[in-house]
Amino acid sequence: MKKYQEIFNDIKDKILSDYYSAGTSLPTEKDLQELYGVSRDTVRKALAILTERGMIQKVQGRGSLVLKQELLNFPVSGLTSYQELTQSLQLQSQTNVVELDVVSVSTSLSKLTGFEAYSKVWKIVRTRSIDGKVSVIDTDYLAHDLVPHMTREIASQSIYDYLENKLGLDISFAQKEITIEPTNREEKALLQSQDDYLVLIKSRVFLGDTRQFQYTESKHKIDKFRFVDFARRKHSL
Amino acid sequence: MKKYQEIFNDIKDKILSDYYSAGTSLPTEKDLQELYGVSRDTVRKALAILTERGMIQKVQGRGSLVLKQELLNFPVSGLTSYQELTQSLQLQSQTNVVELDVVSVSTSLSKLTGFEAYSKVWKIVRTRSIDGKVSVIDTDYLAHDLVPHMTREIASQSIYDYLENKLGLDISFAQKEITIEPTNREEKALLQSQDDYLVLIKSRVFLGDTRQFQYTESKHKIDKFRFVDFARRKHSL
DNA sequence: AAGTGGTCTAGACCACGTC
């Protein structure tokens, strides 16, 4: 583990356990430097991650202030998988695999998904239920050359866990788009709903070496959708 | 202007103008260091911003790859004001000030907005129209002690421009939440719409010294809403 | 083996806020 990651973790835990509480200041960079026995730059790297996550705010001349965490409990932002989400919130959740096939990418599907035409991809359709009620329909396309093996068993658990921990893929970044779309008959049936609209999240997901391995359309029941974000103002940089 | 900002700007412009084109590599850090006549750390700071914005991806041992920008044209993410947005997209947009008052914060309004009870705030209701059609209703609450002066004139232009450039406020970060809500009669009238739902964006916005100066509810017509985001996977850090 | 980015160090000086 890198030193700055360990320091970040330690400070993060201390903030979450209220050892450093909201509204107070963290120790100065000089003090943290001595506390952990590292250079100032290493401390500053850890503080930079805390800043980016919205846990602290640095004010020149004053120090690093600990921010209130109340609104940040639900991290739909930042590329978190459904499985990780329900686990961290301890929700009772069930996944049902509706479809699992290998398909060839047509030219129109290529335009939508970003995958090369005529390449092979897995198509996986799943429904996600909480308290026995379907709240999400996921349609995943996975590059077949990066994910040669896939089963209903894996798809009903966490695909991300399998990709990262079994296949060792380095999932790195995503481009996402959220819109509201009219619901068709099939979607109404799957969602067991008469709502005329659903929330559609399209994402293209890439590995650390910039190869695309996934395209997903995630359709949320309109009353089950909530997106929480922490944003920093990017001045005219 | 800071050196790393200038370097960031220069590389950003070169990417946008296709001087460095998607799929190719940036010069090495050593080359950039010599090109700009700075230390390696300063180059790395500029590259870190490009990475965070999703413009490049660094791959150890290979270099900094330029990513495709196609999905990132519409930066609703990252705390951009409506005025800045319509300007950068060159949309014809009109703002109509429906209400402008000073109100005292009740206990319930305090809970919603995050402002202290019994403090004074501006309440501003505005509609935003594109091509003569209302697409957004904004309800803003601004801390009166931080913004002592407000007019219909300012509210119909850009409030953010006034706050940053006239008052010199340092707008820094926000906590945002996006949900879909049923539309009431008044909202239907303002949006000139029969839709049963609208997109609600609640945000609390803070200054660099962590004082809250704004709470906003932004209600979007459901078919006019689009949210695009670039997200990096935050491993179990 | 050579070249790339990733981490870490030690030190300097500046900008800002508080006292």
Add this chain to the structure above:
DNA sequence: ACGTGGTCTAGACCACTTT
């Protein structure tokens, strides 16, 4: 005046990819 974080430098060594 002092203490804080912000910027910048120069150099070392490590991890990974390519040749």
